[in-house]
Amino acid sequence: EVQLVESGGGLVQPGGSLRLSCAASGFTFSSYAMSWVRQAPGKGLEWVSVISGSGPGTYYADSVKGRFTISRDNSKNTLYLQMNSLRAEDTAVYYCAKPPGYCSITSCPLGYWGQGTLVTVSS
C-alpha cells in the first residue's frame, strides 16, 4: 500500500525558514517523480514543485522559485521541501504527491497524496 506521510510544518515568522519532509513507503521510491502541492486556507490547489525520480530534474512554480528547494533522498525514501524567505502568502497545507503506478515520468497526474502538513507564516 502506498503511503505518504508529511511532517515538518508549523508556525514560522515572515522571512524564516522551514523544511518539510515526506516519508514514502509501499512503492519503489526512486522510480517516480514526486511533487509538492499546497492549499491556502479556504482556497484552491496550487502546484508548487516536482522532482524527477533520479533527482537532477527540479521545477518550481514562479511564486516559489528562488526561495524553495525540492530534493529527495532515495536511500531514505524521503522527499523534502526547503522553504526560505517565507511570506504570509506561503501559509497553506502542503501535500506531497506521487503519480499513479503506470506513470514514471515527470509529466504525470497525481494518483497518491499524503494527508498534508500545515505551514503558518505569521509574526
Next chain:
Amino acid sequence: EIVMTQSPATLSVSPGERATLSCRASQSVSSNLAWYQQKPGQAPRLLIYGASTRATGIPARFSGSGSGTEFTLTISSLQSEDFAFYYCQQYNNWPPPYTFGQGTKLEIK
C-alpha cells in the same frame, strides 16, 4: 504558464441528477488533463486522467471528455458522497508548472 479556468464556480444539483463541470485551458494541453475530487479536511483524490480514463476504483458514474483546450467532467447520477470540490489540472507543458483550475464547488440543491 498555462491558465486553467473552471466553470461554474459553484454548481447546485439535486441528488440523482446529472452534473456537468467544465475546464478550459489557455492553450492546448492535448489529453494531459486530470480531474480531482476533494472533500473538506481531506487530501484530493484522482478521478480522471488522460482526460477520459477513470482512475482505479472510481465509479462508472464519473466520466471525462475533451481534448485540446475544452474539457468536461460529468457525474451521471449524483450520490450524496459526490458533493465536494472538483479541480482540473494540466500536466502537458514542458517544463512545468502543472497548473490547477480554481475549482468548482458541487453542492446539494
